[in-house]
Amino acid sequence: MRPFVDYYKANNISPVAQNIDDLDAHFARRRHLARLLGVVPALIEGGSVLEFGPGTGHNALWVLAQRPARYDLVDGNPVGLVQARELLVPRCPATTSLTIREAMIEEVAPEPIYDLVLAEGLLPTQNDPAGLLRHMAGFVKPGGVLVVTAMDGVSVLAERLCHLYSMAAVPADRPIDEQAKVLAELWGAHLSTLKAMTRGHVDWVLDNILHPWRGRLFSVAEVIETVTDEFDILGTSPHFLQEWRWYKDLRQADCGANRSAVADYMANLHNFLDYRGLAEPRPDADNQTLMQLSSEVVREISMLTPGATPGEVAPIVEKVRELHKVIARISARTAQSVGDFLAVIDTDGFVLKPTRSFASFEGWFGRGQQYISMTRRC
Numbered sequence: 001m002r003p004f005v006d007y008y009k010a011n012n013i014s015p016v017a018q019n020i021d022d023l024d025a026h027f028a029r030r031r032h033l034a035r036l037l038g039v040v041p042a043l044i045e046g047g048s049v050l051e052f053g054p055g056t057g058h059n060a061l062w063v064l065a066q067r068p069a070r071y072d073l074v075d076g077n078p079v080g081l082v083q084a085r086e087l088l089v090p091r092c093p094a095t096t097s098l099t100i101r102e103a104m105i106e107e108v109a110p111e112p113i114y115d116l117v118l119a120e121g122l123l124p125t126q127n128d129p130a131g132l133l134r135h136m137a138g139f140v141k142p143g144g145v146l147v148v149t150a151m152d153g154v155s156v157l158a159e160r161l162c163h164l165y166s167m168a169a170v171p172a173d174r175p176i177d178e179q180a181k182v183l184a185e186l187w188g189a190h191l192s193t194l195k196a197m198t199r200g201h202v203d204w205v206l207d208n209i210l211h212p213w214r215g216r217l218f219s220v221a222e223v224i225e226t227v228t229d230e231f232d233i234l235g236t237s238p239h240f241l242q243e244w245r246w247y248k249d250l251r252q253a254d255c256g257a258n259r260s261a262v263a264d265y266m267a268n269l270h271n272f273l274d275y276r277g278l279a280e281p282r283p284d285a286d287n288q289t290l291m292q293l294s295s296e297v298v299r300e301i302s303m304l305t306p307g308a309t310p311g312e313v314a315p316i317v318e319k320v321r322e323l324h325k326v327i328a329r330i331s332a333r334t335a336q337s338v339g340d341f342l343a344v345i346d347t348d349g350f351v352l353k354p355t356r357s358f359a360s361f362e363g364w365f366g367r368g369q370q371y372i373s374m375t376r377r378c
């Protein structure tokens, strides 16, 4: 099964549309993200941009508004591309050559000609994220910029616990839109705590709960290390990079920025667990334990299928209890949320109650997806 594309096509969906009623606010958010990644508007204006996996094209709108000379979009899901065309073609500046192509990324032959290559929300959960990243990196010209996203077991733990509960609770024999409606109601109060959310609840359920994540997650460190021979880190969101060296203190061509970025990421890994707080950096060994246990829980949850029996879920819940003790040493608030999640399971098992309250589990989200920009060495 091809990640994303087969699931989206089979269900005739592209569950990534955003509310852009306030287009200025949407553009302000995208400009802020781009700035953190070093993607200043002047890099785009008059330049060449390639975007993989634009989905419905809502994020592409801002790129298009910066008037690139050439903007090529490639996505394997025709459903999203219908919406992307409707959104982008009427708004295309006269000076931009725009192409929107239905194709699998792997099937497009790399040419290192683009100033900017974007691949947002598609690398983690691929079957071979490292291979796909290397392939996409081959389109960036020397001095150009590559933007991708990463997710790890720590940053998606909270959402994956929603998935765990949902997989055992949802009536698996119902059509997917009915399942999505029931689950959107179940998680409605939880999602409503995210005031800045721009995606609809049903789309969130379709993409995060009902979407099978059979592939591999891919962390910030893995992104950097996969292309470290040819690319240097430029920026991240969230922005956790530290660089205190005198810039002249550089003795070889390799500026050491990638090693430093991976170290910053590992020292701050616990900060990806809960978006509500921020703590001081921690020793590497402590965060390695957190990463290992969280990744195991997330991987085992991903192997479940809709309608999983409480018996199949029980060993995973046991591992969550172990993780609960590790998390208690990081944040009392996050530990309380994990504890409340476990209490719901202890009380009710996996009985779907759309109106139930998850107590302080409601409102706990990780820093789910991170953005990384890297520039290709000249």
Ligand SMILES: C[S@@+](CC[C@H](N)C(=O)[O-])C[C@H]1O[C@@H](n2cnc3c(N)ncnc32)[C@H](O)[C@@H]1O
Pocket (backbone or CB within 6 Å): 003, 004, 005, 008, 014, 016, 052, 053, 054, 055, 056, 059, 074, 075, 076, 077, 080, 103, 104, 105, 106, 119, 120, 121, 122
């Ligand atoms: C989760 S959506 C992200 C959409 C948009 N970039 C965003 O961030 O909102 C992932 C998109 O990538 C596309 N995609 C994923 N893997 C692909 C592949 N191997 N080839 C072509 N398209 C792919 C999917 O069809 C989907 O439109």
